[in-house]
Amino acid sequence: MPNVFVKVPEPTLRRLPWYLAYAKLARQQGETHLSSTQIAQKIGIDASQVAKDFSFVTVSGKTRVGYEIDELITTLEQFLGFTNCHKAFLFGAGSLGSSLLHDNGLTQYGLEVVAAFDIKVELVGTQINRIPIQHLDRFMEIQAQTGVQIGILTVPVNQAQEVADIMIAGGIKAIWNFTPFRIRVPEDIVVQNTSLYAHLAVMFNRLRGLLEEEKE
Amino acid sequence: MPNVFVKVPEPTLRRLPWYLAYAKLARQQGETHLSSTQIAQKIGIDASQVAKDFSFVTVSGKTRVGYEIDELITTLEQFLGFTNCHKAFLFGAGSLGSSLLHDNGLTQYGLEVVAAFDIKVELVGTQINRIPIQHLDRFMEIQAQTGVQIGILTVPVNQAQEVADIMIAGGIKAIWNFTPFRIRVPEDIVVQNTSLYAHLAVMFNRLRGLLEEEKE
DNA sequence: TAGATTGTTAATCGATTAACAATC
DNA sequence: TAGATTGTTAATCGATTAACAATC
Known part of the structure; x- marks a missing residue:
């Protein structure tokens, strides 16, 4: 069973x-x-x-x-968990972040991004794909109202740890980390690392192995 | 050593x-x-x-x-392999595909997308981020000229296997597969699977495990 | 020398594979 | 019944962890 x-x-x-x-x-x-x-x-x-x-x-x-x-x-x-609706916040509406906001496929798989946070003043107040972008300073307040548990981390590498700490302090329980940085978190926080660059490294290595094999 | x-x-x-x-x-x-x-x-x-x-x-x-x-x-x-320049083609310039074309970060990590292929007539002939989009029919010809070995697969799920077969027939040696479909390939072809949805599944499961633990 | 760090070798742990029993 | 498939239990394989030797 x-x-x-x-x-x-x-x-x-x-x-x-x-x-x-x-x-x-x-x-x-x-x-x-x-x-x-x-x-x-x-x-x-x-x-x-x-x-x-x-x-x-x-x-x-x-x-x-x-x-x-x-x-x-x-x-x-x-x-x-694809049938449940999991609400999420996105942190960092740069190029990768805004791509994710545009991707409607995520909703199909149970993830609904309800708001995004950034620190760039020209982004704050705008919307991407109907998802509002707020200033990071407002995160705590909005989190307290909504109780969202999932955070998507798409900030620049050198801010990854810092923003992750803010997310956790605000009550986020699971972090989907798209940065190549391995953030440190308490034991009771879930981290899912999805670094495109790590996957690239694996692919390059295997390809090289293949080409070397052919030489022999 | x-x-x-x-x-x-x-x-x-x-x-x-x-x-x-x-x-x-x-x-x-x-x-x-x-x-x-x-x-x-x-x-x-x-x-x-x-x-x-x-x-x-x-x-x-x-x-x-x-x-x-x-x-x-x-x-x-x-x-x-981040210092080498690896040339690549992208297959399927839909929402995910065009996000990747916009992402300049890839070049920094050794991957340069030199052309994209699609079958939608309204896309063919246009450019995204200075990368030209060609009709899939022209792939073989262009591949023969350039000898590109890496292909990025961002087509809809139900075309994944079919397009992968075309890529391999044309001489692609490594496929970076962003579809949730597990494509079948010959032994001497490298496949790197990067399905966001698979990562979502892992995250949802761990989060659920966490919440259940807290209940006890 | 004493202490800190690299880097290897052995032990443990967990996932995959193989074998096979149960079922329709 | 014979054959195909589910699904479990045991054996193998490989990665991680622990112990420790070598080095400055």
């Missing part, structure tokens, strides 16, 4: 959205049932890996038939 | 940019030397982890003194 109190491994959490994306695609193509072996084949993951990952989620499949596709999608979306 | 042929673990590659970011910040603040224990403390990582990670890179520190900060930064940047 899957247990909500068992901590789901991070690699599993990162794979579950792949299964979901494939299931959605299969449904679009008219499928009604999906077996884990089928998913495994199509997206190139070990079948036992898929089975193991599903064991963390409360999905029930039928032998010889697989999973009912609508049920699978609903269950995965619910488990991953 | 560090060896270039030893495969560097992915977790290490993802941490190295953190050390780099901290080193740059420390230099800005006037530091000239940095010890690994100092880095470890400041960014909240085990000192032995930092030491182990550095063992993959050819950095040489001095006992009691640490690392010479300029040398450390140069070495890390070189190792991570």
Whole structure:
């Protein structure tokens, strides 16, 4: 029996959205049932890996038939938190920050940015994609009113720690960190690091390895 | 002795940019030397982890003194491939794609997008941030001329596999995949998955775990 | 010398893979 | 029943942590 109190491994959490994306695609193509072996084949993951990952989620499949596709999608979306509406603030409406404000895809996945904060006077008072930009000084006050728990950090690197500290002081519980800086936070604060540059580094390294292999 | 042929673990590659970011910040603040224990403390990582990670890179520190900060930064940047100029194509100039075209930060980290491809006629022929958008049909021809090896995939989910196949057929060796879909590729192709939604899922799950803990 | 730091080698921990039992 | 699939339990693999030797 899957247990909500068992901590789901991070690699599993990162794979579950792949299964979901494939299931959605299969449904679009008219499928009604999906077996884990089928998913495994199509997206190139070990079948036992898929089975193991599903064991963390409360999905029930039928032998010889697989999973009912609508049920699978609903269950995965619910488990991953994509159906809930999570309100969030964004800190730093620079180029990366404003891109995120423009991205309507986030709402589909359960994240609604309700306000952005910056210190640039020319930005304060304006809106991006109907989301108001306020001065950072007003954050505490607005947070107290709304009780938002998620903060998106898109400030310049050298302000990352400082702004993170302000966020935490104001009551933010989870920080989605887009800066390449690893911020320090108390134990009871969740940090999700999403640095494009770190991913670039991995890709460059693997590409180099590939090219060296070919030389031999 | 560090060896270039030893495969560097992915977790290490993802941490190295953190050390780099901290080193740059420390230099800005006037530091000239940095010890690994100092880095470890400041960014909240085990000192032995930092030491182990550095063992993959050819950095040489001095006992009691640490690392010479300029040398450390140069070495890390070189190792991570941030100093080389890697040319890349972008596929799919939608909302996410055009955000990336606007982001000048990528050039700083060694990635230069030289052209974008799309199938929307109203986009073809225009430019974003001085980067020309071409019709996808012209990709093969342009690739043959330029020999670009990196492709950024920012098309809608249901076209991810199809466009990836075209990229590979044209000679792309590394795909930076921003779609939530896990594309299948031959063994000698590098894929770097960067799905914001996967990261969201991890964050939501950890946040939920946190809130449940507090209840008890 | 004493103390601090690098950097390696061994032990632990956790995730992945493989094997297999259960079910329809 | 035979075969295909779910889903669990055990074995393997790799990364992290801990211990410690080497160095200035």
